[in-house]
Amino acid sequence: MPVARAMPLHTLPIHRSARLRASALTPASTRPSALAAAMQLAQLAQLLDFRHGVLLVMRRHRRDAHPHSPAPCDALHPVVTGDSRAGTDFARQIPTIAPPVIDAVDYAASDRKVRTMQQRSTPRFTALGLALSTAALAFGATGASAADKVKVGFVSTLSGPSSALGVDIRDGFLLAVKMNGGKLGGLPAEVIVSDDQFKPDVAKQQFEKDIKRDKVDFMTGVVFSNIMLAALPEALDSKTIYISPNAAPSSMAGKDCNPLFFAVAWPNDAYHEAAGQYANTRNLKSVYLVAPNYQAGKDSLAGFKRMFKGQVVGENYTKLGQLDYAAELAEIRAAKPQAVYIFLPGGMGINFIKQYVGAGLGKDTTLLLPGFSADQDVIGPVGGAMAGLFNTAHWSPDFTNAANVKFVAEFEKEYKRVPTLYASQGYDTALLIGAAVRDVKGKLDDQPAVLKALKAAKFDSVRGAFKFNTNNYPIQNYYVRTIGNDGKGGLINKSFNEPILKNHGDAYVQACAMK
């Protein structure tokens, strides 16, 4: 049967006419362009469950019998161009990293559009297509089986002002896969990268697509807690393991803890607790706190106050996304604290630090930062004003363990920039997944064994010692870092050898039911 020779049965191309041309109507060898189309479409097969192919054909059949008025062309679907080469165009236009506009394609809508722009298809093609999909069904192809590759769905913020974090986590993750020869734990790895555009509903859609259509073994990638909490039920309800390379809110550490959820980075409060402890060791008696007025902001200052033993002379919650901190800085100057601790992620922190130094406050008042407000993505835009500032983190680029030395060198060679702690987290996440796959010897169907292997976390983390607590949150050391010259005219974080918090877990583990 020509179908079996032309392309693997478990792949069903999306565009009918291309599929028919490539397989049912012409032998592969005499139509190179059609074969190229078929092979490209075969590569795309991961995007499409064969069920959709059947549905497409059946819809077409129904519409052939009942013609209806054409649907208006949808401006969001540029890929389906409607001419006979559309299959190839479609293949060319979907890059491996599928942009969300493609993923949001409503297959019914695209089907209508194709139909209106093309000639009406004849019943002969419909019957042929139906026969083709039935044959595919009969051969029982279900896509790649879990044991010959490991599929990871990676959803992160890759566009917009906050994209630097997601891009770094992705780059760290993909670097680990590349350094292992495209494999994780001995199995070929397929990482499906999608952009959540900093929107919870888009993240939810991407999760659903990865889990239901691509049947991934692991989900990972989300940067922000609010986005992750919105999309997480998609994974947990479908019994898919989610490994968080960044967001680790207190709710998932405590009462909402779940055996399928693993936090590889740090509990959300950890850096703030470390900073509070550091303020104690520096004998700082009065501190002024600033954070944005949202849940993570409130949690962060609560974490700082949990450890800090001195007096909090002011606690200012600013508007999320606020640009100008002149008013707050005037208040700080009037309150005369010994130190200021801020939690202002992203652009907010950049603005605040620049204005803080410009207002001349840096001379009498120490500015303490959590690690994510003092990493390379902030040092770049702020510049020289960052020199000498102290911050707390679980990782620093100058750690001397073998895994980290290799990671930093490879990252700088591959991406021509110094890795941030987000990149190290993405890298560690990939290593963790690889270790689990290796320890279950590729049998990913045995989920209890996979969970056990993940929990054992037998991998060489770039941060040094790593182990999971009973609630699947890390127990690890936290260090103080300071920003100094890197010897090449720029600035980089340098850590102090002695950790400020040793083998530190989180404050919510008691509330978790897992033991």
Place this chain on the structure above:
Amino acid sequence: MPGVLILEQALNGLQFGLMLFLLAAGLTLVFGVMDMINLAHGSLYMVGAFVAAWLGALTGSFVLGVLGAVALTAVFGMVLEAGLLRTLYARDHLSQVLATFALILILNDGTKMVFGNDLPLSAPAALAGPVELLPGLIYPAYRLLIIGVGLALAVLLWLLVQKTRMGALVRAGASNREMATAMGTNIPRLFTAVFGIGAALCAVAGALLGPLLAVQVGMGENILILAFVVIVIGGIGSIRGALVGAILVGCIDTLGRTFLQHALRELLPPQWASAAGPAIASIAVYVFMAVVLAIKPQGLFPARG
């Protein structure tokens, strides 16, 4: 509350207001004269900041960076107007919103492709530190520069609009466009010039605020919303309204963030004050806008008669 703190906050409000004025002036002219809602105004501000950062790094001089950014952004704005936005004048406001919103997205990604996600921009070293204006009142020198430039540009704009022929045409176009066309003004050239001036003002604001705020992709959106609030409060098409509205908005925003919190802390129990304070501060400006619209729906100084 110490008098020094009040003075410092007053200066902060003035500085913020003057920068908003630069953005709002261009926006109100475009809206008033051409009757076009231009959401991409914030993106011109972002382009101005990026070009200033890039030129500043290239030439090593902050002043040259700012001047170059103004010139280049004005040219860019005029090209954009002549090429693309001209087709939108005849259309309804919703189409203009959609088209200029698309322009925001395109410019955001375009800037990311050309310059990267962000660029460093620092104040000139001479102005990097604070000055002591009065005993006890320490204020950043750079913000004083911003206040100075803002006031100078306000005066310049007033002169342009009130005392020159072109300004008369702009005022005529703002108050009654059809009649101005009937009187024989060269509308296309006027519109291009107005848009160019608006873009230049945006670039000044972007270049000056660059050292204070982060020069990042997407920096224009937040300030654009406030600029729209300013022109609604001040009256569409009126530069005087834009100035008054901007200073009011700047002061209310600063007041909301500081004195309101102090006052609430006196009146309410602490956990209520720390919850209510930030909430009211973020909406204070919009509440004021609602009040103004309730009393004077056309704004404080409407241009249209």
